[in-house]
Amino acid sequence: MGLYQEWTKKIEENQSTGTYREFFESYLSMEKKAYEEILEKEQNTFTGTVKELADKFSMDLVTFTGFLDGINTSLTEELKLDELNEDSSITLNIDFEKLYYNMLKAKAEWLYTLPQWDKLLSEEKRKEIRLKLHADSRITVEKIGRNDPCPCGSGKKYKKCCGK
Numbered sequence: 001m002g003l004y005q006e007w008t009k010k011i012e013e014n015q016s017t018g019t020y021r022e023f024f025e026s027y028l029s030m031e032k033k034a035y036e037e038i039l040e041k042e043q044n045t046f047t048g049t050v051k052e053l054a055d056k057f058s059m060d061l062v063t064f065t066g067f068l069d070g071i072n073t074s075l076t077e078e079l080k081l082d083e084l085n086e087d088s089s090i091t092l093n094i095d096f097e098k099l100y101y102n103m104l105k106a107k108a109e110w111l112y113t114l115p116q117w118d119k120l121l122s123e124e125k126r127k128e129i130r131l132k133l134h135a136d137s138r139i140t141v142e143k144i145g146r147n148d149p150c151p152c153g154s155g156k157k158y159k160k161c162c163g164k
Contacts, residue, residue, distance in 0.1 A: 003065040004081040030059055032110055039116030044094040051086040061086050074099035096120050104133050
């Protein structure tokens with residue numbers, strides 16, 4: 001079984017046994033510590049095996065795989081999580097703007113409010129990212145013209161069908 005499959009199995013086991021909350025509180029504490037270290041050092045590139053990087057961030061292999069799952073969409077090149085094992089050589093190139101955006105999107109207040117962001121992204125840049133997230137979150141509804149085909153699929157014009 002691969003590391004990613006072990007991670008998902010661990011989540012499922014904690015959900016079924018009722019220890020989900022304690023499990024995630026422990027995980028989120030380790031995650032926060034890792035992000036504090038990354039942001040403090042202003043280092044956006046990490047290279048090594050999965051085991052080496054897990055040790056660097058003081059996590060076991062399965063927990064570190066969960067961390068990789070969370071940061072994956074903030075990397076310049078996403079990892080194929082299903083293929084990872086402890087000897088897999090990986091490079092994490094973190095896009096800090098994407099990371100901040102994704103933290104906001106996930107509503108991870110304990111991460112996007114870390115004081116280490118002050119050195120990395122100006123207040124103006126963070127505001128710009130928040131505005132982009134807000135704009136991306138808006139639902140746009142395309143207006144249907146009265147002579148357009150009806151969206152219900154009847155084949156009739158909108159004005160002769162649902163637009164009556």
